[in-house]
Amino acid sequence: MSQQPSGPSPAAARAGSAEAHDPSAGAQRRALPPTAAATTAEQPWPVRLLSTKIGDYVARMSAVWVEGQLVQVTRRPGQSTAFCVLRDADVDMSLSVTTHTRVLDALGPALVEGARVVVHATPEFWGRRGSLQLRADAIRPVGTGELLARVEALRRVLTTEGLFADARKQPLPFLPRVVGLVCGRASAAERDVVVTARTRWPGVRFEVREVVVQGVDAVAAVSRAVAELDHLDEVDVVVVARGGGSLEDLLPFSDEALLRAVAACRTPVVSAVGHEVDNPLLDLVADVRASTPTDAGRRVVPAVAEELAGVSAARERLHRAVRGRVAAERAALAGLRARPVLAEPSRGLTQRREAVEDARARGRRALRARLAHDAAEVRGLRRAVRTLSPAATLERGYAVVQDADGAVLRDALAADPGDQLRVRLAAGELVVGVEAQVGPDGEVLDPFA
Numbered sequence: 001m002s003q004q005p006s007g008p009s010p011a012a013a014r015a016g017s018a019e020a021h022d023p024s025a026g027a028q029r030r031a032l033p034p035t036a037a038a039t040t041a042e043q044p045w046p047v048r049l050l051s052t053k054i055g056d057y058v059a060r061m062s063a064v065w066v067e068g069q070l071v072q073v074t075r076r077p078g079q080s081t082a083f084c085v086l087r088d089a090d091v092d093m094s095l096s097v098t099t100h101t102r103v104l105d106a107l108g109p110a111l112v113e114g115a116r117v118v119v120h121a122t123p124e125f126w127g128r129r130g131s132l133q134l135r136a137d138a139i140r141p142v143g144t145g146e147l148l149a150r151v152e153a154l155r156r157v158l159t160t161e162g163l164f165a166d167a168r169k170q171p172l173p174f175l176p177r178v179v180g181l182v183c184g185r186a187s188a189a190e191r192d193v194v195v196t197a198r199t200r201w202p203g204v205r206f207e208v209r210e211v212v213v214q215g216v217d218a219v220a221a222v223s224r225a226v227a228e229l230d231h232l233d234e235v236d237v238v239v240v241a242r243g244g245g246s247l248e249d250l251l252p253f254s255d256e257a258l259l260r261a262v263a264a265c266r267t268p269v270v271s272a273v274g275h276e277v278d279n280p281l282l283d284l285v286a287d288v289r290a291s292t293p294t295d296a297g298r299r300v301v302p303a304v305a306e307e308l309a310g311v312s313a314a315r316e317r318l319h320r321a322v323r324g325r326v327a328a329e330r331a332a333l334a335g336l337r338a339r340p341v342l343a344e345p346s347r348g349l350t351q352r353r354e355a356v357e358d359a360r361a362r363g364r365r366a367l368r369a370r371l372a373h374d375a376a377e378v379r380g381l382r383r384a385v386r387t388l389s390p391a392a393t394l395e396r397g398y399a400v401v402q403d404a405d406g407a408v409l410r411d412a413l414a415a416d417p418g419d420q421l422r423v424r425l426a427a428g429e430l431v432v433g434v435e436a437q438v439g440p441d442g443e444v445l446d447p448f449a
Helices: 010-021 023-031 047-059 101-105 144-161 188-200 218-230 256-263 293-300 304-338 345-388 390-395
Strands: 064-075 081-087 094-100 116-126 131-141 178-183 205-210 235-242 269-273 400-402 420-424 429-433
Touching: 047 116, 064 094, 064 101, 081 101, 094 101, 094 116, 101 131, 144 256, 178 188, 178 218, 188 205, 188 235, 188 293, 205 218, 218 235, 218 256, 235 293, 269 293, 345 390
Parallel strands: 094 131, 178 205, 178 235, 235 269
Antiparallel strands: 064 081, 064 116, 081 094, 116 131, 400 420, 420 429
16 A cells, blocks of 8 residues: 655645745756755855655655553543654654544554554654654554564574573572562562562572663663663672563563564563463573562572571481491491400400410420430530540559640650659659650660660
8 A cells, every 4th residue: 555645745845835926946956066065165056946856756655554551641621633653662763743633543442552553654854853754654563463463473483593502501599699680660570579579588588670671662662771870880680570471561571672682682581471371571681580570589599498497407417428438337346445465455365475485495394404414415425525534544643744835745755854743643742853764664764875
């Protein structure tokens, strides 16, 4: 469906009227450069000419379908023209729209501020104010089916990019120093998160950012709040909380700009938007998804009672383990003490002493036997020595005669008369002089014969 303008634009009409009242104006206009590229500092276009050309260009534009959100719908009593502002759903850009009141009436209950619509309109340029607006002849609300289809398409794109991958999700800290909370102003979601968290851990601290969580400003406001909390060093986890609502109410939490802002956070983010049945795309890109704001309060901090119970249980397990270990060691010690070597420590010494004494007795007996044997052997040797010894011969009355040099004399002729001889007896010695030599037969020998 397209609609062409039925007459000249307001800017062109005003320019024609000026030429009709002032013929010199038309001559001056004809003398001006024909195109914008031909203008110079010496030959510029007047404002009215530029405005007229812009109006002519806009007047040649075709009607277009535009999507946005209706804000600032104004009706004046007694007038059939209504004035609206059509705002972009993602960024802060808007256009003025005029339409007939019956077009707005056709919307019925869908005509609420912030409603997402598609508008069929023709662009118009008002030269006097230098403004561009749309003249709408049809406005249709965007149905739930279309919204769901767009959300699903965005889901596929972000899934392909890996924004929903588990590998990029961060774990929540056990006990955060400060919990950042993004929520609506004086909302039940804020109360649910704060009350639940402080019931579980009374000392938890919150850094709260109350922002718009519905409508055209929600995406930018929530994104700014999340980025601000993410840059605070003491904030260890950020919770984005909102109560339940319709698909259109929760649509900002499936917006691509917000999702990418959350994905860029270095701080873990918890999504607590809507109820269990609500599934905005923020749940997928956030590090943790909480079914409700109350559930988020339970997830971000541990419960004091549960932790104390866990500590008590751990202490009891530790005590049981220590008692069991001590009992086992006592049993092992009792078993060691029951052994004979520990039950009667002196028994081993007694056995060793008896063994030593027995060995000493055996040694003594062996020594005495050896000494007796050796003594008998010595006595036998002594008798043999005595028997063979010259002393024994001497004791029988024999004597040993030695000359002055100590040589033993065995022959009487070895000594001369007058020699001094030593006669060794069994007891003592005699020094005698040789008077004569006597032969074996008793004959006196003559030394000179």
